[in-house]
Amino acid sequence: MAYRRPPTKAQLRRQRMEALVNYPLDWLEERSGLVGGVRYFLFRKVPGDVNWMQTLGSAALTAFIVQAVTGVILAMYYKPTPNEAYRSIQNITDHVTLGWLVRGMHRWGASVFIILMFLHMGRVFLFGAYKYPRELNWIVGVLILVLGMMEGFTGYLLPWDQTAYWATVVGINLNGTAPFLGPFIAQFLRAGQEIGADTLTRFYSLHMMLIPGGIIALIGLHLYLVVRLGVTSPPWSKEAAGMALADEEPQPLRPGLTRPVPRGIAAARPEAGGSK
Amino acid sequence: MAAAPQRHAGVKPSRLEEARAQFARYKEDVKERGKPFYPYAMFHDTVMSLVVVSVIVGLAAIWKWTSYGPHHDGTHQGLLGPEYTAPADPGTTSFVPRPDWYFYFLFYLLRIFKWPESVFLGTVGVPTICLILLFALPFIDVRRERRLLHRPVAVVAAALTILSMAVLTWKGATAKEALASEVIADVPNWVKAEKLPQNAVPGARLFATAGCTACHTYLGTGSSNLGAPDLTQIGTRNLGIDFQIRHLKCPSCVVPGSPMPKFESLGEERLRQLAIFLEASKGKQ
Numbered sequence: 001m002a003y004r005r006p007p008t009k010a011q012l013r014r015q016r017m018e019a020l021v022n023y024p025l026d027w028l029e030e031r032s033g034l035v036g037g038v039r040y041f042l043f044r045k046v047p048g049d050v051n052w053m054q055t056l057g058s059a060a061l062t063a064f065i066v067q068a069v070t071g072v073i074l075a076m077y078y079k080p081t082p083n084e085a086y087r088s089i090q091n092i093t094d095h096v097t098l099g100w101l102v103r104g105m106h107r108w109g110a111s112v113f114i115i116l117m118f119l120h121m122g123r124v125f126l127f128g129a130y131k132y133p134r135e136l137n138w139i140v141g142v143l144i145l146v147l148g149m150m151e152g153f154t155g156y157l158l159p160w161d162q163t164a165y166w167a168t169v170v171g172i173n174l175n176g177t178a179p180f181l182g183p184f185i186a187q188f189l190r191a192g193q194e195i196g197a198d199t200l201t202r203f204y205s206l207h208m209m210l211i212p213g214g215i216i217a218l219i220g221l222h223l224y225l226v227v228r229l230g231v232t233s234p235p236w237s238k239e240a241a242g243m244a245l246a247d248e249e250p251q252p253l254r255p256g257l258t259r260p261v262p263r264g265i266a267a268a269r270p271e272a273g274g275s276k
Numbered sequence: 277m278a279a280a281p282q283r284h285a286g287v288k289p290s291r292l293e294e295a296r297a298q299f300a301r302y303k304e305d306v307k308e309r310g311k312p313f314y315p316y317a318m319f320h321d322t323v324m325s326l327v328v329v330s331v332i333v334g335l336a337a338i339w340k341w342t343s344y345g346p347h348h349d350g351t352h353q354g355l356l357g358p359e360y361t362a363p364a365d366p367g368t369t370s371f372v373p374r375p376d377w378y379f380y381f382l383f384y385l386l387r388i389f390k391w392p393e394s395v396f397l398g399t400v401g402v403p404t405i406c407l408i409l410l411f412a413l414p415f416i417d418v419r420r421e422r423r424l425l426h427r428p429v430a431v432v433a434a435a436l437t438i439l440s441m442a443v444l445t446w447k448g449a450t451a452k453e454a455l456a457s458e459v460i461a462d463v464p465n466w467v468k469a470e471k472l473p474q475n476a477v478p479g480a481r482l483f484a485t486a487g488c489t490a491c492h493t494y495l496g497t498g499s500s501n502l503g504a505p506d507l508t509q510i511g512t513r514n515l516g517i518d519f520q521i522r523h524l525k526c527p528s529c530v531v532p533g534s535p536m537p538k539f540e541s542l543g544e545e546r547l548r549q550l551a552i553f554l555e556a557s558k559g560k561q
């Protein structure tokens with residue numbers, strides 16, 4: 001124990017290898033702190049009882065990433081003019097190598113994305129996870145949902161086929177029926193008196209730049225808040241984080257009648273029969 | 277175990293104090309008893325993401341393989357619908373306005389309300405109220421309680437919301453479409469029932485094929501949409517040929533806020549035929 005052997009050649013070589021591998025990471029960490037950030041993100045603690053329903057948020061994120069990647073590829077072949085849009089869509093679907101796959105994934109990924117957002121929202125509701133201090137994250141979530149639906153609306157026109165065209169005609173007219181702002185919104189979307197070339201480029205720009213940009217920024221904020229505030233334990237969990245005291249004491253049906261008035265946080269909770 | 281918040285005898289802590297104390301306890305519990313995100317939660321997330329991507333690829337493949345074949349192009353109706361329909365044509369004579377499925381609930385909502393008294397409720401009123409309620413949820417439901425059995429109002433509200441969304445989406449998906457090929461078969465009946473004069477027949481044909489019946493009903497044919505009125509007796513209002521043509525050319529110029537599309541592209545000749553037909557429609561004779 002007392003005598004320390006000098007390191008063997010093999011050990012020395014290994015030490016040098018490790019330093020070499022770590023060098024880029026150390027370099028990055030020293031100059032940006034990013035490695036520490038990623039490490040914090042990965043090794044942060046989450047409640048021990050998180051369950052499968054809590055993967056719906058990251059599932060929605062995956063669907064969004066699929067939309068972003070396939071969307072960029074589609075944009076390489078798609079031409080946003082009334083004369084060429086339809087033919088470029090035909091070309092992507094029928095001729096470009098794996099074009100059908102990319103377009104199909106984008107088309108159906110949109111539906112999957114919307115479904116996952118609704119399911120995720122349902123799970124947040126079920127868990128009561130929108131309550132203090134996560135109110136703001138709920139609002140960010142609803143904004144993402146609205147923007148996601150707007151992506152669906154603007155993307156629908158782009159194939160410039162009959163379904164696309166007439167659904168958009170009616171959609172824009174409906175926006176126009178709103179009081180005060182309606183006519184302005186309709187005018188803005190149409191980019192003129194008639195649905196035509198300018199409408200198509202406007203929808204294209206909204207669909208691939210403005211709205212996705214907004215969604216990406218909001219997802220960033222959403223995830224920041226998730227990491228900062230932590231995720232909620234399932235409400236039925238016996239060891240739900242933060243519920244320790246409430247769970248120790250059984251909740252009487254009518255406090256004071258059949259059982260003694262509870263102490264601790266259960267006592268402070270608004271009594272049974274409260275609203276919502 | 278975290279201690280209960282200190283307070284003076286008889287003074288209930290405010291709701292916010294209670295919430296803060298609970299959140300502090302939450303943070304402590306997670307620190308003590310939680311598990312690291314990687315690899316535990318991350319493993320679940322990864323499995324789920326793989327499932328999501330597989331489902332998307334699967335849908336894309338079904339779309340392709342059931343609508344594509346040696347004898348037809350992408351307009352063929354596969355299991356998941358055609359890959360594209362005919363090219364957009366602003367001057368077409370028949371179309372079925374249909375949004376993507378996740379707008380069906382809005383789309384069907386519009387059939388419930390009638391123009392002009394309440395259609396506004398369907399287009400903006402109800403959706404706006406629902407959206408405001410959705411945003412405001414955390415401020416309406418401020419109790420700490422999260423267990424479902426202790427949140428009866430929330431559970432009932434959620435169940436009703438899901439049910440009504442499902443019903444509206446289902447109704448929107450199965451709503452009867454007025455197909456031009458079927459509507460045209462009714463034209464002779466119209467002529468007989470309404471005793472239409474000979475010069476109104478071309479207009480009746482146009483009416484049957486130009487997509488009007490996607491929104492309007494006529495002697496029970498067509499589907500009522502966007503609250504558009506029944507036109508069986510439109511002629512009894514004696515609006516006049518000129519008015520009809522002006523309205524068809526640009527409905528929203530004549531009836532402010534009208535969601536009916538412009539039919540200017542049909543051309544003066546055909547618009548006149550339509551107008552003659554409309555003015556001749558005096559109801560069942």
Ligand code: HEM
Nearest residue numbers: 054057058060061121129137138141142145226230231232
């Ligand atoms: C692009 C869409 C969305 C993405 C990528 C996303 C992502 C995430 C992720 C990764 C989490 C972590 C926990 C989990 O996975 O369940 C989360 C939590 C959360 N999300 Fe979302 N989300 C989206 C949309 C929404 C929507 C539409 C809402 C509600 C209106 C919402 C409200 C919340 C809330 C309140 C939390 C905290 C939950 C807790 O503490 O347990 N999110 N989100």
